[in-house]
Amino acid sequence: MTPMIRAEGVAKRYTLGARQGAYSYLTLRDSIAAAVRSPLRRLRQLSGRDDGAPFLWALDGVSFEVRQGETLGIIGRNGAGKSTLLKILSRITDPSRGRVELYGRVGSLLEVGTGFHPELTGRENIFLNGAILGMKRAEIRSKFDAIVEFAEIGPFLDTAVKHYSSGMFVRLAFAVAAHMDPDILLVDEVLAVGDAAFQKRCLGKMDDVARQGRTVLFVSHHMPSVTRLCRRGILLEKGRIKMDGGAAEVTGDYLKSDLGTSAERVWAEPSGAPGDAVARLHAVRALSGGRVSESFDIREPVVVEMDYWNLKPGAVLVSAFSFLNDQGVHLFVSSDWFGGKRNDVPKAKGLYRARCVVPGNLFAEGQVRVVAEVSTGDPVYQIHFLEYDSVAFQVVDSGEPGSVRSGWGRPIPGVVRPTLEWTTVRLDAGEAA
Amino acid sequence: MSLARSPASLQGAAANVSPPPTSAGRRAPLTVIEPGGWRGLGVAELWSYRELLYFLVWRDVKVRYKQTVLGVAWAVIQPLFTMIIFTLVFGAIGGLDRRVQAPYPVFAYAGILLWTFFSGAVTQSAQSLIASSHLISKVYFPRLIIPIAAVGSELVDLGISCVMMLGLILGHGLPLTPRALLLPLFIAASLVAALGVGTLLSALTVAYRDFRYVTGFLIQTWMFVSPVAYPLEVVPERWRLLYAVNPMVGPIGGCRSALLGLPFAWGPMAVSAASSIALLVLGIAYFRRVERRFADIV
Numbered sequence: 001m002t003p004m005i006r007a008e009g010v011a012k013r014y015t016l017g018a019r020q021g022a023y024s025y026l027t028l029r030d031s032i033a034a035a036v037r038s039p040l041r042r043l044r045q046l047s048g049r050d051d052g053a054p055f056l057w058a059l060d061g062v063s064f065e066v067r068q069g070e071t072l073g074i075i076g077r078n079g080a081g082k083s084t085l086l087k088i089l090s091r092i093t094d095p096s097r098g099r100v101e102l103y104g105r106v107g108s109l110l111e112v113g114t115g116f117h118p119e120l121t122g123r124e125n126i127f128l129n130g131a132i133l134g135m136k137r138a139e140i141r142s143k144f145d146a147i148v149e150f151a152e153i154g155p156f157l158d159t160a161v162k163h164y165s166s167g168m169f170v171r172l173a174f175a176v177a178a179h180m181d182p183d184i185l186l187v188d189e190v191l192a193v194g195d196a197a198f199q200k201r202c203l204g205k206m207d208d209v210a211r212q213g214r215t216v217l218f219v220s221h222h223m224p225s226v227t228r229l230c231r232r233g234i235l236l237e238k239g240r241i242k243m244d245g246g247a248a249e250v251t252g253d254y255l256k257s258d259l260g261t262s263a264e265r266v267w268a269e270p271s272g273a274p275g276d277a278v279a280r281l282h283a284v285r286a287l288s289g290g291r292v293s294e295s296f297d298i299r300e301p302v303v304v305e306m307d308y309w310n311l312k313p314g315a316v317l318v319s320a321f322s323f324l325n326d327q328g329v330h331l332f333v334s335s336d337w338f339g340g341k342r343n344d345v346p347k348a349k350g351l352y353r354a355r356c357v358v359p360g361n362l363f364a365e366g367q368v369r370v371v372a373e374v375s376t377g378d379p380v381y382q383i384h385f386l387e388y389d390s391v392a393f394q395v396v397d398s399g400e401p402g403s404v405r406s407g408w409g410r411p412i413p414g415v416v417r418p419t420l421e422w423t424t425v426r427l428d429a430g431e432a433a
Numbered sequence: 434m435s436l437a438r439s440p441a442s443l444q445g446a447a448a449n450v451s452p453p454p455t456s457a458g459r460r461a462p463l464t465v466i467e468p469g470g471w472r473g474l475g476v477a478e479l480w481s482y483r484e485l486l487y488f489l490v491w492r493d494v495k496v497r498y499k500q501t502v503l504g505v506a507w508a509v510i511q512p513l514f515t516m517i518i519f520t521l522v523f524g525a526i527g528g529l530d531r532r533v534q535a536p537y538p539v540f541a542y543a544g545i546l547l548w549t550f551f552s553g554a555v556t557q558s559a560q561s562l563i564a565s566s567h568l569i570s571k572v573y574f575p576r577l578i579i580p581i582a583a584v585g586s587e588l589v590d591l592g593i594s595c596v597m598m599l600g601l602i603l604g605h606g607l608p609l610t611p612r613a614l615l616l617p618l619f620i621a622a623s624l625v626a627a628l629g630v631g632t633l634l635s636a637l638t639v640a641y642r643d644f645r646y647v648t649g650f651l652i653q654t655w656m657f658v659s660p661v662a663y664p665l666e667v668v669p670e671r672w673r674l675l676y677a678v679n680p681m682v683g684p685i686g687g688c689r690s691a692l693l694g695l696p697f698a699w700g701p702m703a704v705s706a707a708s709s710i711a712l713l714v715l716g717i718a719y720f721r722r723v724e725r726r727f728a729d730i731v
Binding site: 134 | 462464465466468482485487488489492495568571572725729
């Protein structure tokens, strides 16, 4: 069978320093100053031969082929090059070297709701978003009813999207994307964000796409969805392919290998830190008694905190932590909006610290991986950063008094291990006496 | 990134493989992604995305008038107030009303007509890529669509202004000569100029954010070196051809002559046309050269 995707020696070089992320643009002054300082180097830069700055190979010679009907999961740590690869395949950014051939219509879903305009109605946004995703007007019209039905927004079709709940918004956005009918579908893990029902639906739809003999390429951190959806997996490490094989085998290897995630991670500067023009992550850490700790006694509370820059004056930001175990199972998510707290005070520009205390005797034994997120919840749910494996720590149940294991030597299953109130009373005491 | 969308059969023969049929039984088009330098205009690809262009223009127009209280009235109010101010400042105080061959308000409006379009189109398209950064970083389409759509949405306002123009001419009891039929030609000329300057500024603004401030200042200055408030004849004859290197000199002068039945200044019009085309070529060439970096730096 001939391949649908053929990548040969794909490499992407990013210049470090000023040219990255939201701070990437130069001011004219910088350029003029650089030109004056070293006119020769400037000339070489303009001709594209020398950037004269430290650089990073985000992808470094990646080659693979994907056949028709194949479902390929791309996994790897942050910075391994997954997103860069997806961006190159989606033609959003070009490779520095190498060549990719794609056969057929390519649908890329790096985000749901790209180009949705809050002022326009649901109906108008279906057409606008469809056109942005590369659908023809006639095609959108013929699928219109199916999209509306899938999104379950019937009565609100002619309401401006800014009045939608975030659930409705995501359903509609996904419904449009799901009806793209591409030959090759490129999907980013952001789709796996959302409530469980929505996730299930996304995965179900992608399953359908794959079953129809189309080619699916799925980038994810979520190992259970990779193993469920994909038959083949590629593990990227530092921009190179480390492993290419069966999905179960590759994800297993990835999980077994020490991820090397520590209990503290710091991004010194906003440039290059996860985030966008609104918020950028500065640091995440897990603390025991005020100190960064890799290991926690199961009985003690775990303090997780993140420092982030708010770059937009007056932004109303929601902070959230998700906790995953070493199998990638999402244990729970907590945010400063939950429990009716709605921390909706607009924040001035500056550096903030959000702190969350997870009580002792809640996590099970083993590794816990932390996902740090800052988003805007209203009117449209928008993620500013969602950093998987930001930090990780070990929970140890020593079996000392006060812990669940105390006095129990056999395995305890389950993804959480709370100590709960137990009472046992005899009900037939009266009769017996 | 150089893109070749060619019939699969040709590409297949060259690569010695036959592309797989797609699920719908169509022949799969081949997309090749490679790093690359100079590229062509990509007209075929732009054409295949024409519906997106339509929807982006439609979105801009719709959103612009949905968010404002007065809605479409803005397209009328803006040039009308400019006309009133010009009539007071340049006409009455500056004494230009005695130097033009038509009632000064009509004369001024005939200049404001294309100028408002040009300044709006350039301002909008210069900011357009930054404003669409969320699209550029998440989905592929020919990037030129964005500044073109920004220019296109200003055409709607121009249409409304043209109706106003007609009202002003008839209201003053001025005759419409067959020359007025040439108006679309001058609109097209200013469209070429706006596209050239707009694409150039939009690409420059992504790379150098200073251009956000440059654009406002540029447009402000540009108006005074264009025959908006004053007639072309104010400029000494020997300087007129040099003056017409400003690509808006020809269209504004021509539009005014066409509407008010005045003689055409062919020399300056030809120079302006050449200048617009040169700007368009420069704008698109620069845009195409740097567009593959947009997603990395926007």
